[in-house]
Amino acid sequence: MIEQLFSLLKKMPEYTGALESLRQGDNVAITGIGQINRSHILAGLSRELKKPMVLLCQDDMAARRLQEELKGFLEEDAPILPGRDLTLYDAAVVSRSWEQKRLRQLYDLAEGRTPIQIMSWESLSLRTMPPAVLKAASFRLEIGREYPMDDLTSRLVAAGYSRCGMVEGPGQFALRGGILDIFSPANDQPIRAEFFGDELDTMGYFDPQTQRRNENAECVTILPVGETQPGLHPRGIGGLCHDITNLIARQKRRKNVNEPLVTTLTRDLEKYENNLHNPASDRYMALIYPEMATAADYIPENALVVLCDQSSLHRAARSRSDEMGMQLDSLLQAGLVAGELCDYV
Structure with a gap:
């Protein structure tokens, strides 16, 4: 049935014309089609062009609707890159699950493993870890090395x-003798690696609840735990502390000192100097990653980028910018973020 549907597409001159234009590297506008026909055409283009495709929607609801429409034409669901809330307020505990899903998808997208990736404007435009940093911070474990x-x-x-002591969730590792357990966001289960000296001898996934190994593995990927990792500053934690110290000094030299901000910066600095976890490290994303990057920087050069409803995307961009501006204004007044570090979109 699916093959028949795709065969029908090839008989449509509008479709074949668009396909040929895309092969030549031209931009194409397709209008006046229903949603289910849109999904049919997008799936057909993906099959024919055999290159990564990024589908950009105005919001999460539109992204989920498109994902559902595509199900009838694809062997596997097209993943939706989730957005996330920046942690700029003080918090005792913060869930990193959305960040970890984002990193996993961004890594796969950059590696060319994702045939069709769906994104909302919010998930595309938010500042994130630069691709070069993610690549350098990620690594593979292979048996025999x-x-x-x-x-x-x-x-x-x-x-x-x-x-x-015992790995139970993503972002944890445990070391007992020559046995190293790691739960990477890249995997659905933690990995248990057994070493003979420095050589990786055997490796397998295990159930974090029973701690029983259930599947062998030859090679696994280890990704960072979250999008904002202080230890990935170009000069490490020490470099970040140096930058925050300079930021505090500049604030104190001002005619009207922002005392709440100085208090926030000083408190965070003490956490980093004492190797304590700071859930609000998003405040320092611009220091940790001097290079501005968004999900757009992970899109492969040969990818086909599809703007689904361009006018709605323009409205979403304006709305997102206004919303972020209002949020940052509130945080600036409360002394929770520094103005020079507020480049998030």
Whole structure:
């Protein structure tokens, strides 16, 4: 049935004309079609062009609707890149689940593993970890290769992992003798790696509740725990502390000192100097990653980018900018963020 539907597309001159124009690198506008026909055409273009495709929608609701429409034409669901809320307020505990899903999808997109990626304007436009940083902070474990344990644990800590006695959730690792357990956001289950000296001897996934190994693995990918990792500052935690110290000094030299902001910066600085977790590290994203980057920077150069309802996207962009501006104004007045670090979209 599916093959018949795609065969019908090839008999439509409008479709074949658009396909040929895209092959030549031209921009194409397709208008006046229903939603189900839109999904049919998009799936057909993906099959024929054999290149990554990014579908940009105005919001999450439109993204979910498009994903549902595409199900009848694809072997696997097209993933939707989730948005996330920046943690700029003080908080005791913060869930990183949305960030981890984002990093996993962004990594796969950059690696060319995602045939069709759906994004909302919000998920596309929000500042994130630059692709070069994600690539450098990620690594693979392969059986038969050597990994000095001190270097390995240092990389895990810099990527935001916390050491514990028993791994139960993403972002944790445990080391017992020559056995290293890691729960990477790249995987649905944690991995147990057994070493003989520095050589990785065996490896397999295990159930975090029963701690029983259930599937062998030859190679696994380890990703950072979240999008804003202080340890990934170009000069490490020490470099971030230096930058915050300079920021405090500049604030104190002002004629009208913003005392609430100085208090916030000083408190955060003390956390970093004492290797304590700071859930509000998003405040310092511009210091940790001097290069501005969004999900758009992860889109492969050969990808076909589809703007689904361009006028709605323009409205979504304006609305998102206004909303972020109002939020940042409130935070600035409360002394919770520094004005020079507010470049988030």
